[in-house]
Amino acid sequence: VMEQKSIVKLIVAGVFLIIGFIALIVAFDLVPVSGNQLGVKETWFGGVQNEPLPPRTYWVMPNERVYTYYMGLNVFTMSDTAATEDKSIVHYPAYLVQSADSQDMHLSLKLQWSIDPAQVLKIHKTIGPKNTESLIVEKIIYPTVQRIVKDNATVHEAIDIYSGEGLKNLQKAIQDSLNAESSELHEKGIKVDNFVIEHNK
16 A cells, blocks of 8 residues: 555656646746847846847747847948838838029939848847847938938039039948947947949939
8 A cells, every 4th residue: 555655656746747847847948049130138037138049049938039130241322213022121201302503303212221230239228129220220311311312412513413523422421420320320329331322313
């Protein structure tokens, strides 16, 4: 009888261990951070961790959340041509700006940008994980590009900008301003990979 009770206790203990193990697995979550992403972990009590998570799969406890951020190239355009279906391209109309001699110019612009990996935590804290790319464009890139293009274009006459060399110089001046370490984009964690004036009329 004693042996039977011992066996029953062992079986019951084993069942509880199995149930506990299953409950532990269910309580955890698996979150993959792919090769073109970085992760940011938040905990209920500790807030945002100080280091981003490199690509791999993570066990995440119930009191933790891991948010992923795309580190590859995004494209922002200002053009009157039809918007692309590519979700990585955020599209706005061509930029209407006046030259120094008060001539209207419609500039079609293309900006390739990405999140600075060293500043992904800043992006997470200021922009957040939802609709990140479109919010970055709306709140940071679009107004900054408008301002810098206007500052550089309005000091030239239209005939200078429409010339090959003048357009090339304007494009370089704008890209240098966007890339400057003191620029708003750089300070807010955005890297400019390329800037092109594709068309002007």
